[in-house]
Amino acid sequence: MESKYLKSSNILMAQLNPISGDVEYNKNKAIEAIKTAKEKKADLVVFPELFLIGYPIGDILTRYPYISHQAQKALDEIKIYCENIAVLIGYPEINNDKFGKPYYNSMALIENGKIVKSIRKTLLPTYCEHNDYRYFESWNEEFENRIFTLNNVKYGVIICEDAWNDFEFFEKNLYKIDPVEKIANDVDVFLCPSASCTRAKKEQLKHNMMSHCAKKYSKKYIYVNQVGANDELVYDGLSRMYDEDGKLVAMAKSFEEDLAMVNLSLGGEINPLPKGLELTLNSQKEFSLDHKPDLERTYRTIIVAISDYFNKNGFKQAVLGLSGGLDSTVCAVLLADALGAENVFGISMPSKLTSLESKNDAKELANNLKINFLEIPIKDMCDLIKDKFSSMFDEISKNWCNRYTNSYTNDNIQARSRAMILWGIANEYGALPIATSDKSELYMGYATINGDMSGGYAPISDVVKTKLFALARWMNENRKTKNAIPISIINKPPGAELAIDPKTGKTLLAEDALMPYEFLDEVIWRIENLNQSKDNMLKQEFLYEKKNQVDKDTKLKWLNKFFKRLNTALYKWYIIPPGPVIDARSINKIEYKQPIISNIDYSN
């Protein structure tokens, strides 16, 4: 087998970062890659799925259908550069039939300057972030059309989801067809162009599945992935090749563009995975506070998410409130690393409830990070608004008698005054304000509308609190500048410093207002990973219970509080700004859809 590859068997995996809908930009990127491939003496260049329009594309395809014509024109231009080289590139192919969706999700095969054929995707995912079946017609005939021969090597093309339906590997299958099986006997090499975003646990699953497939059919397997971020979805690249034994023989870079060459006989360079990532699948069965194996991936995902969101939208600068608490601290570090410290302005906005320690922590953090810093006390604003409200409420109460005795009004005045300041800076300097809400608190609706949950981007909205603590420690150890985060920020218990706890006379701590974060994060984990009901959770022992004395009433109280707050949090999920998907399941809008008015009995 080997000898026939020796002569010419160089494949360039064009792991690139497209912009959704920007055909001109993507086309130019493709042409540059093809030029490089020629210089490197590649025989074949493989681009990611739908590369010419980027992924995800959304309703652009249906609302502005002429971009599919732009893609067609781009193909015609690209083929001019394809003398003496073969190119496989993703584009939306118009379906001119009377029947079916308006497009196919296709790969154009260009050989010797001609578009030889178009290979169409069969399996069209609609789960999680995917929505392929909304736009594309499935092609499930003439499977031999997926095969082409180049220099005596037979390549078989499977497009992203086409590869994810092995009947042995998966216990359940979403589709009744396995396109891989249909062509396996007739090919030497599988080519799998994809747009597969990073998520917790996915890398290990992907590796196992692809390795299994290569070994099962004793074929080489080349996977070419998109890289970069589009709003909420971050693509990690990590294009690769497996040999016939299912052994990894080449791996492109993670989270950056890479024109990675592989040779069918010799393999290619093997770049490392983000540290620890190969360990993440085992955590699937049980909740763990050991977030370590996923921290480098999480960090790099958010960095790429921020930097691409800013770059692709034409923003350079960010502004955020620095409370001295964990959420804004982690956001500040991530922003400094993604955008450069000089492009970040941290604003400390103490109210009369802000402790001296918090103020100092914020200042020290900014100092360590070398980001711009300003302290703007908000007491004057809050006092004026509170006064104004006080007389206004007296008036309103003449007509409406249902005034709350314990409202969050004053808490929220503080959070909203801060957002007012950040958006003012946004308007004046074209900087993007950052929403600092974390996932644990979003699940509880523990975030102020037009306050801390307001902003242009929400970098940690899919990171739970216990993982944020681990991430803070990890960044202190692994960034160039060690220990940029003052240890006091990591050590102090979280609290919004918006209200006084009548029990302690001090500012209310988040865990007192909610429940212990270790418990809360496990509830979230059980919903997202095991789909458990409240009754189910009551019966199972939580990690927190193993370490602490928790009586049954307390556990029930926490669970009841969780599900009650969850129902009212849905509206906040609806209006939270975009942020990167990190976990295996998320509540980010690209993925999670639930009517706000819904009313669920979570008990069973």
Place this chain on the structure above:
Amino acid sequence: MESKYLKSSNILMAQLNPISGDVEYNKNKAIEAIKTAKEKKADLVVFPELFLIGYPIGDILTRYPYISHQAQKALDEIKIYCENIAVLIGYPEINNDKFGKPYYNSMALIENGKIVKSIRKTLLPTYCEHNDYRYFESWNEEFENRIFTLNNVKYGVIICEDAWNDFEFFEKNLYKIDPVEKIANDVDVFLCPSASCTRAKKEQLKHNMMSHCAKKYSKKYIYVNQVGANDELVYDGLSRMYDEDGKLVAMAKSFEEDLAMVNLSLGGEINPLPKGLELTLNSQKEFSLDHKPDLERTYRTIIVAISDYFNKNGFKQAVLGLSGGLDSTVCAVLLADALGAENVFGISMPSKLTSLESKNDAKELANNLKINFLEIPIKDMCDLIKDKFSSMFDEISKNWCNRYTNSYTNDNIQARSRAMILWGIANEYGALPIATSDKSELYMGYATINGDMSGGYAPISDVVKTKLFALARWMNENRKTKNAIPISIINKPPGAELAIDPKTGKTLLAEDALMPYEFLDEVIWRIENLNQSKDNMLKQEFLYEKKNQVDKDTKLKWLNKFFKRLNTALYKWYIIPPGPVIDARSINKIEYKQPIISNIDYSN
């Protein structure tokens, strides 16, 4: 034919309003309907599609899968009430196979207290607001299973989308199978349980299609629709029956629950459509400023949307800013009608730019509507914030040199101060603040984040400005209290009163900041209905051009401005609160998906 129906052929169309995810509530509603049906001597009760879990259901089915067990249990309880009556009721049927999506979208047939069989939907829509294929497996075999016989009448069940794929009626078909055709020869009556939301032009299309189908196959046709609103989607009911000639012989009420009985021989009561609705299809080909045929439907859609959003979420009271302008005025009228005037608080919040006329108009409107009213000047807040910002910006400019010379900062301080007040009232009284942005201005991003586009619900976010003017006039003529809207509000040109126009020295008018609304609304209409590019629009004559002198440069300038602003408006669409879908196409989140980072060449 007729005689065989005479003995027993009464069918109750259970046009009801379920709550998504609330199986207990929906089950009880079903049982009550069955009891009523028995009293009325019905032989068969037909419920809408997926009635036991409500529509849309969203990711509840996958995240909280135990609700499908709750639905199964509910069926077991319901069947107890089904002695001597047949019932057809929608529920999510679990798919236990190795292959396919987790559920079927099914109708359970209950006869004599037993669940006789389950009939599964074949065509699973994923366009516009639909997402069926995300959760449901398509069933496209054993079409005879859809047929059942009751008192010698053969009924054939087609579930919502199953009915929308006639190969003759539609020029293009989304699917290769027509389930209607498959069973047509073997049935006497088509039963079409649905959850079909109201949209511009849809009623006429629906009528034509169903009438066509009844006539084509010479069968009776019974359509049972859901009613009520779930977040963004409003179901108009209008369940109905056609005879074998395609003639409408029964029509249930619009926009309200109705247990409407039809007799196969005699038909039933024919309730009227919202006035003018039968005229709307013809407007499909050309933009028109005559919004009249769609005004009653629009009004009633929004009324139901508001009242269900409030009721189902447990809110009673609304608060909104009254600027004296058209948007807040129309919202106030709609709120008063949906919630009762006593439950609405209108707050006039004049800044120093607010004209005396605006203040008076706001007050007069509130007076006419008998809603609660308060004037809270915001000059003090704006002055304090402006001062604060002034010194803050001096500080920031020491580090960042890119301060805009013409920023929107001061405009936005006013809008955000107002939202701060409304959310304060929300927090203090549990009232829901209202976002008053309209569709024309949302397309242009002409709305302030954390300002006028902030709120709990956005009632007019899918109504363009020219239609709002028409709606205001219509309400003045058709509401019980005539002319509640001061005519000066309708007559004055729109403007946000947030900034001074340097050219006139007066407050800037919206049409000067943007372009004429008549032109703007036609651009939107051409995108949503004809998918035209900028080049295409340049070539076509706009209605506005027929009535006014517009030179080519001006038209190009407007179009360029439109598409430039559109690109930056996407983020605002992402965070706008939910509002009812009204038009044939909308930018509401339930429907429209586009990556914010996307960059489209609209020229062609």
